[in-house]
Amino acid sequence: MLGLDPDPRELWPASDAGAGGGTPQQRAADAVLRHCQALIDATAEACVAVKLQLARFEALAAGGWSALEAVAAHARRQGLLVIADGKRGDIDVSARAYAGALIGGLQTPFGQLAGLGADLVTVNPLVGRDAIEPFVAAARAAGAGVLVLVRTSNPGAADIEELELRRGGAVWERVAELVEQLGAPGIGDSGLSDVGAVVGATAPGHLARARELMAAAPFLLPGVGAQGGRVEDLAPAFAPGRAGGLVSASRSIAGAHRLTGGEPAAAARAEAERMRESAWALSEDPGLVR
């Protein structure tokens, strides 16, 4: 899966061609949009989804939100699922507003506000069950899904997520139980639930335990490539079939040409195909390919 995490200081060379006037934000947003479109076009055949890192678009203000919508639309036209990676988490009324923004919109006296229409959204569970439920409700109504941060890919994941509980297990394992509970009513014909988990590819030792706690949850597996995770270590994620694991890489695809040389699009395509082959080699059940 293609992670889109566009740093405006590291866009593909052609992205700022023809950049017109406007504010720095607007010019950067235009270039980010072209960069993301080119990356999608280069890698779509080897991917099932794009993951949009919302921080990069938020940094571009209003023009960034427009670019985000345009990138999501472009990915959809290429047949890709859209994952809005915002890691939002807030009390119930605010969670409903975020869910409306990223999934299905909101009915108001001003008319129906369109949402981003994401197929999956990442959610931060710290604030508790009532911060997750509005996302689950909105996703379920829209045929979308939720990916809850369970064990993230960064070094700091040890600070809170790994704390050992008096009742046994770690904080992240308690979050995993919540994911399993919230997802139970949303298990579809595929055997997968509409509530999944973010489990970093950088700590593969946790994957078997995570799969034990969340049998039906799709796993989003970030951290492959630039953060040090390796696809080959992720087998437990694919226990329910190929669709059980969504392997995400951002910088290692967008920046593949820096390692391999050559044209950025060709290098990105080759890296995305290499990742897909590695992931599929781990999976046994071709019936679940998406």
Add this chain to the structure above:
Amino acid sequence: MLGLDPDPRELWPASDAGAGGGTPQQRAADAVLRHCQALIDATAEACVAVKLQLARFEALAAGGWSALEAVAAHARRQGLLVIADGKRGDIDVSARAYAGALIGGLQTPFGQLAGLGADLVTVNPLVGRDAIEPFVAAARAAGAGVLVLVRTSNPGAADIEELELRRGGAVWERVAELVEQLGAPGIGDSGLSDVGAVVGATAPGHLARARELMAAAPFLLPGVGAQGGRVEDLAPAFAPGRAGGLVSASRSIAGAHRLTGGEPAAAARAEAERMRESAWALSEDPGLVR
């Protein structure tokens, strides 16, 4: 302090006057802007800050971000601090992008991207220390501050934040230790640090312990009013002086006229003044008034 949490279905009556054409998002964003400006104008004299709930603006897409910038500028013109309540939390590169978006911007080949210029931002600590540090660095460089979610105001706070640790204490107390550590280099002449804590006013039993763990942290105290918290219960927050506690109410100020009758602006002003008097009555040190 005035919480701005504008539900487009519950704006003050005059807010949609003169709403022109455009998309539903744009009309809603225009009305939200007018509503927030009117609320600020009505209550500015009784407040030190506005807290902007980013979810409400995100739900209005690109027009919502423009409205957010305009509301922040209006609050600043009225002499108020601006708190960007986005509860962002992500790995280091993404946290830097969010910090740029909400605080000091980012230098790019397209020119300097302006940030929102918030004086304080709320941050979610689940992902760990490396999700907080980029916000602290950006805030410290800009003379701003960070408010880390320590113990939130919602019922679900018990699900994760209250879990008891094997080493003793609860998850939220470990987060409080992190806040104290990150804030130690940022204690100013006032005795307050530039790293503070969100501690819900709905669980006042935690406040004395929170103050014990975070002696120098400013506390943002949401949950007064609609969520059931009472200013009178918040005394420990003000131990370092009046500026030690920022009491936040959103719906109880914006919707005061529904309880008291009369004109919305007058009712909001009266409620904001009542809250200020209650908070100041708890504090002993007039030297720290902001």
